[in-house]
Amino acid sequence: xxxPMQRRMTIKDVAEAAGVGVATVxxxxxxxxxxxxxxxxxLAAAARLDYHPSALGRxxxxxxxxxxxxxxxxxxxxxxxKLTDGVLSCARSYGEPVTVGxxxxxxxxxxxxxxxxxxxxxxxxxxxxxxxxxxAGEIWAPALRAGLNVVFxxxxxxxxxxxxxxxxxxxxxxxxxxxxxxxxxxxxxxARHGQSRRVAAFTDALTSLGVPADRGLVxxxxxxxxSAYAAVAGLLQNRPDVxxxxxxxxxxxxxxxxxxxxxxxxxxxxxxxxxxDDVPWAELCSPPLTVVARPAQDLGYRAxxxxxxxxxxxxxxxxxxxxxVRASCGPRAR
Amino acid sequence: xxxPMQRRMTIKDVAEAAGVGVATVxxxxxxxxxxxxxxxxxLAAAARLDYHPSALGRxxxxxxxxxxxxxxxxxxxxxxxKLTDGVLSCARSYGEPVTVGxxxxxxxxxxxxxxxxxxxxxxxxxxxxxxxxxxAGEIWAPALRAGLNVVFxxxxxxxxxxxxxxxxxxxxxxxxxxxxxxxxxxxxxxARHGQSRRVAAFTDALTSLGVPADRGLVxxxxxxxxSAYAAVAGLLQNRPDVxxxxxxxxxxxxxxxxxxxxxxxxxxxxxxxxxxDDVPWAELCSPPLTVVARPAQDLGYRAxxxxxxxxxxxxxxxxxxxxxVRASCGPRAR
DNA sequence: GTGAAAGCGCTAACAC
DNA sequence: GTGTTAGCGCTTTCAC
Numbered sequence: 001x002x003x004p005m006q007r008r009m010t011i012k013d014v015a016e017a018a019g020v021g022v023a024t025v026x027x028x029x030x031x032x033x034x035x036x037x038x039x040x041x042x043l044a045a046a047a048r049l050d051y052h053p054s055a056l057g058r059x060x061x062x063x064x065x066x067x068x069x070x071x072x073x074x075x076x077x078x079x080x081x082k083l084t085d086g087v088l089s090c091a092r093s094y095g096e097p098v099t100v101g102x103x104x105x106x107x108x109x110x111x112x113x114x115x116x117x118x119x120x121x122x123x124x125x126x127x128x129x130x131x132x133x134x135x136a137g138e139i140w141a142p143a144l145r146a147g148l149n150v151v152f153x154x155x156x157x158x159x160x161x162x163x164x165x166x167x168x169x170x171x172x173x174x175x176x177x178x179x180x181x182x183x184x185x186x187x188x189x190x191a192r193h194g195q196s197r198r199v200a201a202f203t204d205a206l207t208s209l210g211v212p213a214d215r216g217l218v219x220x221x222x223x224x225x226x227s228a229y230a231a232v233a234g235l236l237q238n239r240p241d242v243x244x245x246x247x248x249x250x251x252x253x254x255x256x257x258x259x260x261x262x263x264x265x266x267x268x269x270x271x272x273x274x275x276x277d278d279v280p281w282a283e284l285c286s287p288p289l290t291v292v293a294r295p296a297q298d299l300g301y302r303a304x305x306x307x308x309x310x311x312x313x314x315x316x317x318x319x320x321x322x323x324x325v326r327a328s329c330g331p332r333a334r
Numbered sequence: 335x336x337x338p339m340q341r342r343m344t345i346k347d348v349a350e351a352a353g354v355g356v357a358t359v360x361x362x363x364x365x366x367x368x369x370x371x372x373x374x375x376x377l378a379a380a381a382r383l384d385y386h387p388s389a390l391g392r393x394x395x396x397x398x399x400x401x402x403x404x405x406x407x408x409x410x411x412x413x414x415x416k417l418t419d420g421v422l423s424c425a426r427s428y429g430e431p432v433t434v435g436x437x438x439x440x441x442x443x444x445x446x447x448x449x450x451x452x453x454x455x456x457x458x459x460x461x462x463x464x465x466x467x468x469x470a471g472e473i474w475a476p477a478l479r480a481g482l483n484v485v486f487x488x489x490x491x492x493x494x495x496x497x498x499x500x501x502x503x504x505x506x507x508x509x510x511x512x513x514x515x516x517x518x519x520x521x522x523x524x525a526r527h528g529q530s531r532r533v534a535a536f537t538d539a540l541t542s543l544g545v546p547a548d549r550g551l552v553x554x555x556x557x558x559x560x561s562a563y564a565a566v567a568g569l570l571q572n573r574p575d576v577x578x579x580x581x582x583x584x585x586x587x588x589x590x591x592x593x594x595x596x597x598x599x600x601x602x603x604x605x606x607x608x609x610x611d612d613v614p615w616a617e618l619c620s621p622p623l624t625v626v627a628r629p630a631q632d633l634g635y636r637a638x639x640x641x642x643x644x645x646x647x648x649x650x651x652x653x654x655x656x657x658x659v660r661a662s663c664g665p666r667a668r
Numbered sequence: 669g670t671g672a673a674a675g676c677g678c679t680a681a682c683a684c
Numbered sequence: 685g686t687g688t689t690a691g692c693g694c695t696t697t698c699a700c
Contacts, residue, residue: 005481010693021671026695035669055454056399057693060390060676067433075422081415088409088436097450099401100434102422116431120389147339225614257618280559281613284591286620344677355687360679369685391677394692 009051018045029053059121067097068307069117071127073105073223078250078279079296080128083153086300087126094308105130105194105223107139114143124149124307126300131194132157151313153303156197162313164303166294169201171321175246175274175292176205178323183332184244184272188217188235190228190256191248198248217242221252228255236263236271243271243332250277257285268330278324288326295319343385352379363387393455401431402641403451405461407439407557412584412613413630414462417487420634421460428642439464439528439557441473448477458483458641460634465528466491485647487637490531496647498637500628503535505655509580509608509626510539512657517666518578518606522551522569524562524590525582532582551576555586562589570597570605577605577666584611591619602664612658622660629653 015022018041028034028042045051059065070087072080084100091098099122101113110130117125125148129136136157143150144161156163179187189202203213217239221231232255235242247253253275260267267273267287275282278293298319306313349356352375362368362376379385393399404421406414418434425432433456435447444464451459459482463470470491477484478495486497513521523536537547551573555565566589569576581587587609594601601607601621609616612627632653640647 006479008480008693011695012693015671022694023672023696024670027670030695033669038669052449052453054693056390056394056397057676058695060394060678060692061694061696063390063676065390074419075409076412076415076419078410078412078415081410081412084434085408085410085436088434092435095450097433097435097454099431100418100422101426101431102419115386116429119386120431145340146342254614254618279615280588281615281618284588284615284620285618342677345679346677349687356677357679357688358686361686364679367685372685388677391692392679394676394694395678395680397692 008054009049011051011053011057013049014042014045014051017049018042063121064123065121067091067099067122068124068126068304069113069120069122070098070100071103071110071113071125071129072100073103073128073130074251075100075102077223079277079294082296083128083300083303086297086302087304088300089297090301090304090308096308103128103130105192107131107135111139114139117148118142118146123147124151126151126153126303126307128152128154129157132196149307151303151307153299156316159315162306163316164299164306165316165318166299166321167318168198168294168321169204171276171292171294171323172198172201172246173205173208174321174323176202176209176211178290178325179244179246179272179274179329180209180211182244182272182329185211185332186214186217186239186242187211187244187246188219188239188242189246189248190232190235190252191218191220192223192252193220195248202246221255223249223251225251225255228252229259232256232259233263236260236265244329245271245273247273247275250275250279250282253277253282253289253291257289268328269333272329274323274329282324283326285328287328289328290326291324293322293324295321342388343383345385345387345391347383348376348379348385351383352376397455398457399455401425401433401456402458402460402638403447403454403456404432404434405437405444405447405459405463406434407437407462407464408585409434409436411557413611413628416630417462417634417637420631420636421638422634423631424635424638424642430642437462437464439526441465441469445473448473451482452477452480457481458485460485460487460637460641462486462488463491466530483641485637485641487633490650493649496640497650498633498640499650499652500633500655501652502532502628502655503538505610505626505628505657506532506535506580507539507542508655508657510536510543510545512624512659513578513580513606513608513663514543514545516578516606516663519545519666520548520551520573520576521545521578521580522553522573522576523580523582524566524569524586525552525554526557526586527554529582536580555589557583557585559585559589562586563593566590566593567597570594570599578663579605579607581607581609584609584613584616587611587616587623587625591623602662603667606663606666608657608663616658617660619662621662623662624660625658627656627658629655 103110152163206213221228282289437444490497540547555562612625616623
């Protein structure tokens with residue numbers, strides 16, 4: 001079915017077959033100037049030999065590997081999977097390969113992966129950074145020094161690096177308006193570690209809406225399902241006064257549904273729940289979940305556009321979120 | 335925060351700084367033999383200069399790009415996301431980068447992506463092929479000719495290429511035994527296009543269990559959510575005699591739940607449902623779904639091991655499936 | 669318009 | 685044990 005393994009054709013083979021110099025072949029193949037006749041001969045020879053230029057040679061010469069690196073916390077998280085899909089979809093239209101690494105939100109792994117990208121001479125990176133502030137600065141300094149074209153996605157950590165984010169603050173605010181309109185006052189926020197911006201947005205939203213923010217009502221979890229579950233369960237048991245819950249991501253929301261079910265607290269009768277991310281199962285859940293939808297796919301696509309764009313890039317682009325009301329919120333009851 | 339962009343150090347710089355030849359540097363850095371003193375000098379110089387070897391140079395010289403290519407139908411499908419996670423996890427322990435491409439189950443895109451991998455001189459590929467039989471042969475011939483180390487995952491299409499698959503036939507059989515034990519006779523199979531092996535397993539299981547197989551009860555859909563929904567809806571409307579449904583994947587299962595809800599057919603009262611893939615939402619669904627769990631992560635991990643392994647590789651490894659009984663199946667009622 | 673030749677950073681064969 | 689050297693396949697001056 002498949003023939004013997006063949007030696008790979010080189011530009012030199014094509015040059016000989018076409019009776020021209022290698023430089024001419026290179027020019028023709030990369031759209032440079034050549035006489036119509038020469039061009040035709042080269043193309044014919046290339047086709048005949050089934051020649052495919054080696055990215056290896058080209059990259060070494062150009063001192064850069066094409067393609068883009070993508071660093072995300074977790075590929076099994078539906079939100080990041082969708083973001084990845086957006087990146088892949090954009091990259092495909094440019095014919096650029098994408099190398100994916102998962103950080104697990106661990107700065108150490110993130111730094112390792114950045115090192116690997118530099119070693120590969122990748123010159124474009126899209127990343128969902130695991131930390132912000134100083135730590136992010138340290139981690140990303142080598143990449144910037146090496147001249148990588150970095151774009152952050154979903155999180156905004158350094159003013160000098162372009163970011164594509166969802167307008168989380170607006171999303172949180174809309175959710176809070178909705179919940180407070182239903183009569184809720186004791187609202188908890190279930191956050192991933194390091195979601196400091198969203199926590200700030202949460203307390204800001206609350207105070208701007210005239211509800212005193214209670215620091216104890218912000219609980220943190222790592223991104224894993226276990227950690228999320230423990231955090232929700234703890235909250236539900238220790239703070240029976242809480243009547244509404246905002247989950248800062250779909251994994252956290254999943255844990256919330258599970259924990260609530262386990263502890264026999266009913267949604268929305270006992271506590272109302274809003275989750276970040278409109279994943280497919282939000283609609284299949286019982287009850288169907290009200291969510292703050294973020295344009296995951298777009299986030300990835302736009303980030304890839306920025307990473308691929310040559311010239312000056314905008315600082316930050318923020319995409320709108322949308323509150324999708326389903327059946328997981330009700331009026332305050334207790 | 336970040337200094338000026340620096341010229342990248344080369345092996346030559348290190349050699350000069352250490353007062354040795356480039357070959358010695360290369361040897362020391364790749365664990366070859368050298369005197370303790372030389373080794374130390376080289377290491378010190380490399381560290382001082384913050385030298386990181388260029389994968390570009392090495393790859394060109396070695397005539398191969400390290401790393402592994404991964405071709406999957408859809409990264410937003412939880413099953414493939416998990417499989418991808420397994421591949422990434424194994425690759426990470428070998429320090430190998432992974433380039434991901436999505437085929438959308440389209441042979442044309444698959445062929446394109448294979449071309450790109452060859453151009454990159456990737457020498458290892460893990461793929462969930464979009465077609466089997468002749469078509470797969472044609473599509474993959476160039477890759478095999480180029481000497482790529484190919485491993486198929488989830489689907490088994492050519493005897494000469496190692497595959498890592500779940501034991502789908504056993505999974506189907508167990509599911510059928512369970513359903514038939516509940517009294518069901520008119521059982522439909524909702525399959526993705528090209529799942530011919532599983533369809534065969536389905537009819538085989540039925541006949542071996544003494545239930546006449548009805549060809550009309552196998553319905554096909556493309557992998558997209560829309561196509562799946564249309565297929566289920568059509569089935570549910572045209573064949574009211576069907577009392578049980580086996581969905582050949584989580585996207586199909588999702589569509590089944592949605593369509594059933596829309597058409598007001600109750601699960602499990604009106605029709606029982608078993609879905610392939612134990613995704614997180616199966617438990618959150620109402621009712622919680624009985625599933626045939628496949629070890630998605632393991633599939634990916636094992637495939638990566640095979641792809642990374644140097645010597646002779648086993649032909650096929652089949653991993654067991656497990657029927658996880660929840661609440662979406664009941665006794666035949668109508 | 670075209671060809672010859674110089675390297676990109678690295679490894680491996682070979683000489684010492 | 686170590687240095688010198690010849691390329692890997694390609695692009696890009698620089699002559700012609």
